[in-house]
Amino acid sequence: MAKGIKFKKGLDINLKGKAPEEFISISKSESYAIVPDNYTGLTPKVVVREGDKVKAGTALIIDKTRQDIRLVSPVSGTVTGVNRGEKRKVLSVTVKPDAQTEYEQFGAKDPKTLDIEGVKAAILAAGVWPFIKQRPYDRIANPQDEPRDIFVTAYDSAPLATNFDFIVKGEEDVLQTGLDALAKLTEGKVYLGVKKGSPLKAMQGVEVVELEGPHPIGNVGVLINHLKPVNKGETVWTLNAADLLYIGRVFKQGIADFSRTVALTGAELKERGYAKVVAGCTIESLTVGKIADESKHVRIISGNVLTGAKVTREDYLGAYNNQITVIPEGDDVDEFVGWATPGFGKYSVSRTYPSGLLGCKNTEYNIDARIRGGKRAMIMSNEYDRVFPFDILPEYLLKAIITYDIDKMENLGIYEVAPEDFALCEFVDTSKIELQAIVRRGLDLLYKEMN
Secondary structure (H helix, E strand, O other), X not given: OOEEEEOOXXXXXXXXXXOXXXXXXXXXXXXXXXXXXXXXXXXXEEOOOOOOEEXXXXXXXXXXXXXXXXXXXXXXXXXXXXXXXXXHOEEEEEXXXXXXXXXXXXXXXXXXXXXXXXHHHHHXXXXXXHHOEEEOXXXXXXXXXOOOOEEEEOOXXXXXXXXXXXXXXXXXXXXXXXXXXXXXXXXXXXXXXXEOOOHHHHOOOOEEEEEEOOOOXXXXXXXXXXXXXXXXXXXXXXXXXXXXXHHXXXXXXXXXXXXXXXXXEOOOEOOOEEEEEEOOEEHHHHHOXXXXXXXXXXXXXXXXXXXXXXXXXXXXXXXXXXXXXXXXXXXXXXXXXXXXXXXXXXXXXXXXXXXXXXXXXXXXXXXXXXXXXXXXXXXXXXXXXXXXXXXXXXXXXXHHHHOOOHHHHXXXXXXXXXXXXXXXXXXXXXXXOOHHHHHHHXXXXXXXXXX
């Protein structure tokens, strides 16, 4: 029988623009890219040149410090650019796709018949290792480590999020193969978090945990904190179920197949739904002809509104993203004495407006990208605690990170958190502080100190 985690602390932001569970057509992407900045903890070294012919699965970039970690081409085609920024920083490697995809052949394998080194070698060779992250530090896992446990989340509770049950439908055997491979990588347990009542609770060889409650119930950090917190000196690995499909295909098909299902969401899209894409495609191919009003200022986000990245149509789908969200930018909106109006129909967490007092849970809101306030010092008002369902004191941990007090950071739980765990705190914060950036900076500094 599956375990369960249920809590009421958190916040569901009911936005307009949900994606119906149906597939829609999109334009063909004329280019694909690997963007090293998507992979925290990678020191990139480009191993191809402009004009090289590559197959899907051919290495484009390797990690200078751990050269067995590779970023591979998601398609076959011709390398069209190695793009660099200041101090020759690698910004991206772009590939023009062939009409028909050719794959590097790695050979299908049954992970149950392999030892730990055999499983690691197969995942590393196919270039899908970077989708395994570790805690502490929330960065690409070190293949030389052996994790205490592995945590997989198959439930996304963020605003307008994808339905993993729909994404995985038809590939349950691939997901099971990926879970079998993970089970070989640890002497501990593999935990799989699913939405309460999900058909994925039938997965074998793992400990299934049914999740029920408001966001961030679907965050892998919730699984870790409520089941088995990370102590100093321990390492756990984490994955998203959609990324685990890549690993499952390596063993089941013997190729690096980076196909993924992406949800097109947001109030500013006139056509919403799910689309079959290949990782690294252009944002243009996903959004062309689908924005309701081309003259309106909109914000395109690769990911969800809380943790996603602002992108332009010339950018590429983020490596870990299963969602594109388009919302109003808000920079072309003028509200006469907006602060003094009753605010009927406006979203309110703090019940400043009548809509917050009435508690209209079923009302869908069209929230734009404006900050709506001025930056100020952190206010110790327990507003973070109301949406932070961890056994951690968020305000004190954040202050320890800001002052870089390592002892306090360790005592307050820095080893088991990631920036995404503070996304809701950032949303409700009246001080408009970029909390996720603070946590990311703290984790990176701590990693350098400890390594």
